[in-house]
Amino acid sequence: MLTFTQKKPPNPNAAVVSTLSLTAEERTRSRHRLQMEDGQVVFLRLPRGTVLQDGDILVDETTGSLVRITAKPEPVLTVVAKTTIDLLKAAYHLGNRHVPVEITSAYLRLSPDPVLQVMLQQLGVEIKEEISPFQPEAGAYGHHHSH
Structure with missing residues (x-):
């Protein structure tokens, strides 16, 4: 073994x-x-x-x-926005909730969560349900904690 x-x-x-x-x-x-x-x-x-x-x-x-x-590909929500500022606002609000988020210049990605999905929809961003590899940021101190 x-x-x-x-x-x-x-x-x-x-x-x-x-x-x-x-x-x-x-x-x-x-x-x-x-x-x-x-x-x-x-x-x-x-x-x-x-x-x-x-x-x-x-x-x-x-x-x-x-x-x-x-x-490993897994269920995720991929967030895209029409403007950079809209994507930044979505990242800000997700960060306030301390959830693991993958951040790129083109999209944000997070684990499926119906409450966060509603919040993001209210911000006016587009959300796609996908199966994709998820590589969240490690965080400011290099640790990753699930909540």
Whole structure:
């Protein structure tokens, strides 16, 4: 059984034995039992507070085997706006609610939440329900907390 205790930065040339697709929430867990797509059970035993990003490499503690993390597509709300200021206002209001948000110059992305969806609609932005990889900002202090 593989037990991953080290994280390395993304390296497209790493000799990985497999990939492990995780949701945004799963990528915040530093100690967890997971099942890979082939059915193999693996354990994460990473330093507390470790947040995995798409492309990160995990190292098994005994064999040194490498596994690449991929951001698993999951249900999300993607927010787009007609103007930059409207997108910034939406980001401001989401930030006031301390929810994980993926921020780009073209869109915001968050986990589905009917209350936040109504708030965003009232702000006049467009919301699309999608299945997509979700890569929220780590936050000002590098930690990600689900509420």
